[in-house]
Amino acid sequence: MIEARSLTKRYGSTAAVSDLSFTIRPGMVTGFLGPNGAGKTTTMRMILGLDYPTAGTVTIGGVPYAQLDYPMREVGALLEARAVHGGRTARSHLVSLAQTNDISRRRVDEVLGIVGLADVAGKRSKGFSLGMSQRLGIAAALLGDPQILMFDEPVNGLDPEGIIWIRSFMRSLAAEGRTVLVSSHLMSEMENTADHLIVIGRGELIADCSMADFIARSSGQAILVRTPQRDVLASAVTAAGGTVSYTGAELAVRGLTEDQVAELAFGNGIRVQHLAPMKVSLEQAFMELTADSVDYHAELPASREPAEHGTEAQR
């Protein structure tokens, strides 16, 4: 369990993190979400005792990180996969880390096997791909068999195979009852991984809730109905206490459940061609929530909207 209380970090007059309080619980993947520059890495560095908070505290099971007897046996962290001396072999790198916490060489070989690097254990890590470096970083985090694992932007720059591997790996760690904290600036990344979300923007807490709550909170759940008798259904819905809006050829119903809408249509003899909950894009929700907290908004040229922006928002 990681507990932050009024955690604040200031650089001069700029607050990287201000008055952040949260609790990260075991047995689930907690997504730590925020735009680039929101203070995610700074917060993680403060958890690990790398940066000193200007104010507030953060503890691991009630103890500041630097006072843990065997830090590697409590917390495993992957901050930056490439942050290793490339001239050292994977095994030597892990052995040097293991020795500081009196962890056996047998465990080094074990974690090399777990992350699938046993075959290249004797190779110098400067020749590693980003995916392999990431696995080496995870191996290092696992050395002490810690109950808490922290990953900072773990899928950045990974190929699809690597992304899938790391996602399922984080899920399996949480399933074993561990505390998993994973940061990302991409909402889509959390969609398949996180159970709980902590969202920050400009160093301030925006949301601390379950994934389900986060989705529900954003712009209301709507049900999309396609029917040739739109107006009939619209008046039926309104009479039943719901609200409607026209979206293209379809009707968006709010305030009623899917079942209620289906019953209404059946009762009124309305032919329905399609009825489904409108999937609220998590990215949309995330962007709505953090819209005010992005440091620099890019003004989109009115004439040509970038294609990637469009697809991302619709996903």
Added chain:
Amino acid sequence: MTAVTTQGERPGTRMARRTRAGLAGTLRSEVTKIISVRSTYWALALLVVASVAWSIAFCAATAAHWPHMSAQSRAGFDPTQSSVIGVVLLGQLVIATVGALTITAEYSTQAIRTSLTVMPRRGVLYGAKAAVFAAVALAVAFPASFLAWFVGQRLLVSTHVEATLGQPNVLRAILASAIFVVLCGLFSYGLGAVLRSTAGAITAAYGFLFLLPQLARALPTSWYNDAIRWLPGGQFDAAISTSGPPISSNLFSAWGEIAVFAGYTAVVLIAGAVLLRRRDG
């Protein structure tokens, strides 16, 4: 996917007595680090080769030239100093680089984050690093000094002025040159911790060790004579001469020169430790 947990107990619960990650493990870790990169071997081999090569070149040339040398030159020739001065002049170049890199390489690769995460007691990490580096430097510098001296004396046999270990101050000169090299390395290590940049630390080390004594020459002679003994690099070539104390009228004794430089090294090392503990990692 493979289960992550080890068989049996968790490693942290194995011992009933309260123990914590500390100096012993960190020392082992630093030994692993220093012996597992090739650059260590290249640099230390270079230290030995350069020291001996200087000795060979200087002593062989002197031996060849000896019949033509004036009586005055012959009298001023110090066979021990001539054979180990390469250890001081070239050795400090090499060891200052290795010493700085011992800590700045961790900053340039950002591996320092990992090091400070696995060993958050920063003073322990800093001390272990310095101790392991110093031990390795000592283990190489002493043999290098002896080898350079020994080879030099063999080459000077024809001059009949070659030194023996039993002669006054010969052993002192050999030891002093090796100790000076180790201190240069630690001095540079401390600068590395303060500046956290390889280029910065090496430049600063060379600046203090080479440039400062040269700049001091711009001073009026009387000032220079007062100042030079207090400078970090000073005139260490004088400290490894075998002439009896005082080695030079404007310097401390050989051990005094070492003590002054050791003092500067301690100051820089302490500054590095304080900053490492105080600054964000």
